[in-house]
Amino acid sequence: MTLVWLVVVPFVAGAAAWVADRWSHAWPRWIALAGIGIDLAIAVTLWFGTSGAALVPGAGPWLAEIDVRWIDALGIHLHFAIDGLSLLLVLLTGLLGVLAVAASWTEIQDRVGAFHFQLLWILSGLIGVFTAMDLFLFYFFWEMMLVPMFFLIGIWGHERRIYAATKFFLFTQVSGLLMLIAIVALYIVHGRATGTYTFDVTALAGTPMSSTMSWWLMLGFFGAFAVKLPMVPLHTWLPDAHTEAPTAGSVVLASLLLKTGAYGMLRFVLPLFRDAAASFAPVAIVLGVIGVVYGAALAFGQTDLKRLVAYTSVSHMGFVLIGIFAGTTIALQGAILQILCHGLSTGALFILAGAMQERLHTREMGRMGGLWADAPRMGGMTLFFALASMGLPGLGNFIAEFLVLAGTYRVSPIATIVASTGLIVSTVYALWLVQAAFQGPRHGTARLRDLGVREMATMAVLVAALVWIGLYPQSVVDTASPAIARITSAPRVASRAP
């Protein structure tokens, strides 16, 4: 029942926030904070309650599970379950959800209720995606969060918001619909072969099918996840959407929505289509490497602060793609750590970029410069997260990228070597970002207001989380290891590689 609450609480809180807007603009903010805060609390309780004993006896691989018949005529179940992998992502969603509400506290003044309604329905959809173990239910949430995201960008975004929102929507929607065909096809193939028509992920994992069929279905799923991840060359929606979205929208997009792509690959593509995924792995790894280098190179060329951070996402998520398809235990651990650390560090950078835009009314780095004198706290935080994102030892991102590279070396040394160059470029853009915005001569005379208590508290949480993962990554790895073990216990995913 806990899992149902995880989805329902933000859902109801979102509706309540909208209604409460009639009375006061403060109400929606507090309701939203409470709604997602409850989720975070539930997730933390689950984490502490189950650490140590990784598996609940008799509950199979799940830490918690609920399975109720929903649409019987088609064999659809309301099947939520959570394992270590899902739990980590739900924790991330809860944490960044709280921070996204906090980051919008002063930025959003227009239609406050509707804004928090959209934000909370996205979060509810995300938690649904991370816990649904019925493919139909999964698709239900996958689609459900798109419309609020569209409005979040399209209504509260910046100058080119309609263009960005539409582009985001078309990319994700069309790829999602093709995935729906793949889901239905898998359902039919399984039903024909076994006589049981079901959307249950565990049952579908053992579907006997021809390798051609498996290949096509795998592509259907992979396409939808690759758009979200995003994988080069399907990434072009991302810089626009991230740049034009309001701060909370950018945070949710970069830190959470992209993770649904990685999660989908780990949860569905690898277990459902083992052989097809294995033969596809070289292609995916090459595309991942291209993403790492290309994203980093483009990030260096940007003058718009948010656009720069957006391209670094393309680069960092490339590591996730490499790690997933390298398929070794170490690489998978790295990929999962990277999912979390990228979520934390990029979320922080977008919050900082949003804070700067709120004060300076520009995102152009050419019009910044010398801000450190006025805003040392903001400068220090930006430096910290820029260093985290380039992979400074002692912080989570370093461990994550190191593990991905170490795990991939056994599979493909060349890919590892090329991907490592991405790390060098990332050093350049991270330092360039700090240098352009905070060092050098000052532009203009207006004094910049430094980060306030609310913003510093937000930053402190993220700093603590990154340092924690950087110094004690085992705590996270332990939580995820049963899920990783189930992925790798299958025949090696990557049999050949370039």
Add this chain to the structure above:
Amino acid sequence: MTASTLSAIGPLVALAVAVLVVMIALAIHRSRGLTFALTLAGLAAAAVTLRHAPMAPAIDAVPLVVFDAAARFYTGLILAATAAIAVLAFGDAEWQGERPEEIDLLLLLAALGSVVLVAAVHFVALFLGLEILSVSLYALIAYPRTHAASLEAGVKYLVLAAGSAAFLLFGMALVYAETGTMAFAGLTMMPSVADATVALAGVGLIVVGIGFKLALVPFHLWTPDVYEGAPAPVAAFIATVSKGAVLALLVRYAAIIDVRSRPSLFMTFAVLAVASMIAGNVLALLQDNVKRLLAYSSIAHLGYLIVAFLASGALASTAIAFYLSAYFVTMIGAFGVVTVLSQERGAGTGSLDEYRGLALRRPWIATVFAAMLLSLAGIPLTAGFVGKLYVTVAAGGAALWTLLVVMMLTSGLGLFYYLRVIVAMFMQPTDSAVATLAAIRVPVAAGLTLAALAVALVWLGVYPEPFIQVIRATVGGG
């Protein structure tokens, strides 16, 4: 004629009696309230006879119509939809002062024609039903006589519907010449080989006639003009009841002649479906008028339904029945909002500009409209989503992958124009729109109908199981 014969065609008798009663009432005392009440009573009586008519085996009381389980389901759907549309039309101030009493009479007649269609098992019944329906619609479309747009739409519909009826008649004649019978059951004798040129031509002409009624591309040219010119509730009737009845008939007809075993017929419908999905969605992108946009959207939706129709089989029948029900709820709801908003502005408007800022002025109406549009787009939590899944499963089960991919790509495109309307509703309104929106008073009955439709929409989208069971028990297992 015995009592059991009468009860076997109970809904038809009840509707016909209701038509007569309304006519007589009009002769004695003209009152909108009275005719409206009598109309609802007539629809309710028809629904009751539907319940109490003997269940299977269907009695061949008359050779023209059979109220089997599928016909019962669709009759129920038609009665409910007509009632909802009658309520919307009742509250529609647009028609006041123009002797509005006959609207109810014509709606009842149109419903009678539709019920004949869904129960038809004979070409004569098909033609009879189609003509009763069409003639009522000519009058309904052109009912606001002082509006040029309505008159134009009425004449356009009259000319094209009469033309398509001629095609249909000639096609029936050719099929009759080949098979020697006008009962659908006799169609199984129709030669399936391609050398039966006469029969093939006959079926082809019938497809043209049906294609016109369903507004499949390339027989769709009347649709946007008629939807735009007709009063909004009438447009809702054309989009839902009229098309739904013909589609139900088509499903019955196809079950007899078995479309999948006739490649030429299968290909014809596949091409029509693809053309409707592509043209409907692409042309909808270009519209600046909500009524025209809904017209093209309905063309696209009929394309999706034809995909399910081509899948054939029990699962496809269930999918069609569910999708059609969801589509009925959604379209009537969408046109209901247009009806409510088109008051005091005369027929024929519906420009997108008038919807700007609706969410700020009339949040509830905007929410209902947004829900309806999202259902048309097939977004989760709405009936349209489950409907889309059902059609996908049916088409996937029949391995119609090409059609499915076209459906998915075009419906992805379709989202774009639904969202455009929703975005417009959330924009800052223009000054003229503020003035108009502020003046609107939503009639209580229409408001309640919209609320009921919205509840039905979400209910079908979140917990469709009970309704699916009803469909499986009537239209066919699967």
